[in-house]
Amino acid sequence: MRYTDDHEWIKADGDAFTIGITNHAQEALGDIVFVELPAVGDSFSKGDVMATVESVKAASDIYAPFDGEITAANEALADEPGTVNAAPTAGGWFVKMTATDTSQLDALLDQAAYDALID
Amino acid sequence: MIGIDVSEALKTVFYPLHQELGAQFTTFAGYDMPLRYPMGALDEHLHTRTAAGLFDVSHMGQIFLSAPDGVPAVMAALEALVPVDLLALKPGRQRYGLFTTPDGGVIDDLMVANLGDRVYMVVNAGCKAADMAHLQAHLQGVEFALHERALLALQGPKAVEALASLAPEVANMKFMDVREMTVGGADVIVARAGYTGEDGFEISLDNADAEAFARKLLAHEAVAPIGLVARDTLRLEAGLSLYGHELGLDMTPIESGIGWAINKARRAGGARQGGFPGAARILDEMANGAKRMLVAVTGETRAPVREGAQVFARAEGGEAIGHVTSGGFGPSLGGPCALALVDAGHDAERYYAEVRGRRLAMNRATLPFTPHNYAR
Numbered sequence: 001m002r003y004t005d006d007h008e009w010i011k012a013d014g015d016a017f018t019i020g021i022t023n024h025a026q027e028a029l030g031d032i033v034f035v036e037l038p039a040v041g042d043s044f045s046k047g048d049v050m051a052t053v054e055s056v057k058a059a060s061d062i063y064a065p066f067d068g069e070i071t072a073a074n075e076a077l078a079d080e081p082g083t084v085n086a087a088p089t090a091g092g093w094f095v096k097m098t099a100t101d102t103s104q105l106d107a108l109l110d111q112a113a114y115d116a117l118i119d
Numbered sequence: 120m121i122g123i124d125v126s127e128a129l130k131t132v133f134y135p136l137h138q139e140l141g142a143q144f145t146t147f148a149g150y151d152m153p154l155r156y157p158m159g160a161l162d163e164h165l166h167t168r169t170a171a172g173l174f175d176v177s178h179m180g181q182i183f184l185s186a187p188d189g190v191p192a193v194m195a196a197l198e199a200l201v202p203v204d205l206l207a208l209k210p211g212r213q214r215y216g217l218f219t220t221p222d223g224g225v226i227d228d229l230m231v232a233n234l235g236d237r238v239y240m241v242v243n244a245g246c247k248a249a250d251m252a253h254l255q256a257h258l259q260g261v262e263f264a265l266h267e268r269a270l271l272a273l274q275g276p277k278a279v280e281a282l283a284s285l286a287p288e289v290a291n292m293k294f295m296d297v298r299e300m301t302v303g304g305a306d307v308i309v310a311r312a313g314y315t316g317e318d319g320f321e322i323s324l325d326n327a328d329a330e331a332f333a334r335k336l337l338a339h340e341a342v343a344p345i346g347l348v349a350r351d352t353l354r355l356e357a358g359l360s361l362y363g364h365e366l367g368l369d370m371t372p373i374e375s376g377i378g379w380a381i382n383k384a385r386r387a388g389g390a391r392q393g394g395f396p397g398a399a400r401i402l403d404e405m406a407n408g409a410k411r412m413l414v415a416v417t418g419e420t421r422a423p424v425r426e427g428a429q430v431f432a433r434a435e436g437g438e439a440i441g442h443v444t445s446g447g448f449g450p451s452l453g454g455p456c457a458l459a460l461v462d463a464g465h466d467a468e469r470y471y472a473e474v475r476g477r478r479l480a481m482n483r484a485t486l487p488f489t490p491h492n493y494a495r
Contacts, residue, residue: 030155030159030161031159031161031162033161033448034421034448034455052475054448056161056164056348056349056352057154078421
């Protein structure tokens with residue numbers, strides 16, 4: 001699993017990558033009540049806002065970690081947004097996305113670097 | 120520059136207790152206050168609606184006022200600043216009030232209590248300095264001081280059971296009653312009121328007695344500590360105004376939808392009509408309507424609509440007709456709810472709030488969003 005310094009996790013899944021927010025992020029956000037996800041087929045450039053997560057307190061943007069196209073969105077979060085709190089790196093995933101410029105993957109953090117970031 | 124952080128936040132007497140309870144903190148009105156505890160804001164909210172929540176509200180301002188001629192003289196002087204029938208406020212009772220400006224704005228909203236031998240007032244944390252300056256400039260013949268005291272709010276259907284376990288006499292108090300009493304050696308001022316829409320109490324006491332008192336309440340099985348996130352969602356569902364959101368210098372009380380706070384005696388035709396700052400404009404708006412009005416709306420989807428969102432009359436096109444003053448997800452309501460200040464010409468059953476470039480349909484609702492549960 002790789003990470004961004006915006007507290008997203010990225011896991012390779014065949015030709016695409018599954019993306020979600022880290023346990024640290026869900027703890028910081030608190031109870032999540034709504035997740036707005038992109039549509040399958042939407043394209044984003046690295047750093048674009050591609051989703052929004054709303055806690056009881058506030059809305060937070062989720063950024064595209066690299067250039068790519070959405071191949072799946074976790075529709076189950078529409079009815080059960082709390083899954084992001086309960087299982088952020090499993091059932092609480094947000095989207096699956098291709099990477100059109102794989103050189104951008106090199107900029108992602110490994111586990112040790114991410115652990116150091118949140119320490 | 121010398122490395123002294125002059126902006127360091129103030130702390131209430133309960134700060135070490137909040138730390139011990141695992142609170143996450145935020146700075147609010149200059150104080151380090153608990154945002155939420157390990158229970159989480161959603162469950163804290165629901166716990167308060169079903170059992171009892173304990174809130175540290177010691178950041179709020181507590182002002183005591185007295186005069187040589189007693190409480191009636193204080194109330195008479197205060198009536199020149201507050202559009203409320205304070206002369207009718209009996210010993211042991213409190214009322215909601217406002218400090219208004221000459222052009223009809225609001226400096227602060229507050230509670231005024233008649234303690235028999237003196238008057239007790241609770242004001243917003245962020246307005247303490249402005250309130251004191253206002254009193255110093257305009258209140259004649261009255262001595263007053265801001266006291267550094269602790270203030271706890273115990274709210275929820277089991278609040279009475281929890282507090283009565285320490286002080287049985289609170290059980291026969293009614294909503295907006297205020298009493299001074301001694302509880303376990305601590306002198307406290309107890310008001311049956313709060314900011315959640317639930318039955319409950321606000322308890323004022325010396326800082327020296329505060330932590331031990333809070334621990335006794337927390338030892339009761341129904342009581343859990345509650346942070347500011349849930350305090351805000353609870354008051355929003357209850358339809359209660361928050362200064363800086365639904366109340367401010369640039370809004371009149373009529374626009375804010377709290378005309379009910381202006382008692383009959385102070386209205387046009389009343390025994391002591393007007394006689395408070397901004398009376399001409401405020402009483403005119405009561406009779407003829409204001410330019411803007413506060414409306415309550417709920418969402419059709421789960422997407423919360425937050426403070427500052429522009430409000431439109433139509434799904435497409437047209438200019439904004441107002442903005443959201445407070446909004447979020449109501450845990451008891453199970454969906455989004457918001458208050459919005461809109462042009463009074465747009466009295467409608469449906470509005471559209473712009474969220475991330477899209478207009479979400481919002482349906483007009485009546486306040487409170489969730490029923491009040493007061494001990495009347």
